[in-house]
Amino acid sequence: MIIAVDGPAASGKGTIARALARHYGLPHLDTGLLYRAVAASVLREGLAPEQEDDAVSACGFDDALLADPWLRTDEVGQIASIVSAHPLVRAALLQRQKAFAHQPGGAVLDGRDIGTVIAPDADVKLFIKATPTIRAQRRHLELRKNGVGSSLDKVLADIRARDERDSQRSEAPLVQAEDAAALDTSFLSIDAAVQRAIELVERRRAARG
Numbered sequence: 001m002i003i004a005v006d007g008p009a010a011s012g013k014g015t016i017a018r019a020l021a022r023h024y025g026l027p028h029l030d031t032g033l034l035y036r037a038v039a040a041s042v043l044r045e046g047l048a049p050e051q052e053d054d055a056v057s058a059c060g061f062d063d064a065l066l067a068d069p070w071l072r073t074d075e076v077g078q079i080a081s082i083v084s085a086h087p088l089v090r091a092a093l094l095q096r097q098k099a100f101a102h103q104p105g106g107a108v109l110d111g112r113d114i115g116t117v118i119a120p121d122a123d124v125k126l127f128i129k130a131t132p133t134i135r136a137q138r139r140h141l142e143l144r145k146n147g148v149g150s151s152l153d154k155v156l157a158d159i160r161a162r163d164e165r166d167s168q169r170s171e172a173p174l175v176q177a178e179d180a181a182a183l184d185t186s187f188l189s190i191d192a193a194v195q196r197a198i199e200l201v202e203r204r205r206a207a208r209g
């Protein structure tokens with residue numbers, strides 16, 4: 001079974017994708033981390049994220065970089081949303097994601113274009129949402145827990161800027177797939193959101209027979 005989980009920043013898609021992977025015993029890929037690794041390489045090498053050829057040259061990153069906590073910061077997230085708008089960067093990361101999704105037994109992937117581009121054939125597609133303010137509060141709390149000081153206003157502004165860039169780009173924009181089930185987590189606890197996601201998966205599975 002392939003489960004595609006898409007949605008904007010801090011909507012809870014990673015939390016839900018990890019929980020679904022555990023529940024169904026499937027491998028999980030956080031695809032945002034791949035774009036964050038490209039962004040981190042660009043920053044580290046002093047390259048220009050707006051330049052497509054510079055960004056493409058950073059796509060051959062060492063996988064050890066994926067474990068670096070620096071990748072999770074807002075600084076890297078912003079650059080990730082700049083490099084991810086380049087069609088050649090997306091092309092460079094495409095096969096790895098498609099192969100992960102289509103491995104024997106299936107997988108859970110979360111990102112922005114899983115249900116639309118990486119696995120349009122996914123058995124279940126979820127689109128996770130929450131209001132920008134609630135997403136900013138969650139990310140702000142998360143950053144504080146990780147010792148990163150940033151004002152709530154700045155986190156909200158960063159989230160809005162990233163939403164705008166991710167939704168407006170021409171290549172694989174952030175958009176709900178026609179056949180995706182929407183899940184608004186704004187007023188759900190983590191446990192309630194995960195429970196609802198499992199119900200949606202079961203309902204889709206039953207409908208597919």
Ligand SMILES: Nc1ncnc2c1ncn2[C@@H]1O[C@H](COP(=O)(O)OP(=O)(O)O)[C@@H](O)[C@H]1O
Nearest residue numbers: 009010011012013014015138142188189190193
């Ligand atoms: N339903 C929820 N209620 C409260 N906090 C949540 C909820 N879902 C996720 N979180 C928290 O919000 C932050 C962002 O969640 P995450 O799953 O990483 O989002 P995304 O992958 O969409 O960026 C994390 O700190 C996570 O623990």
Ligand SMILES: Nc1ccn([C@@H]2O[C@H](COP(=O)(O)OP(=O)(O)O)[C@@H](O)[C@H]2O)c(=O)n1
Nearest residue numbers: 008009010031032035080081084111112113
């Ligand atoms: N499948 C994906 C995943 C991420 N991305 C880009 O990578 C950035 C970081 O993604 P992420 O999923 O790690 O970010 P959060 O939603 O966790 O904040 C996003 O803002 C997108 O620009 C993408 O373009 N396509």
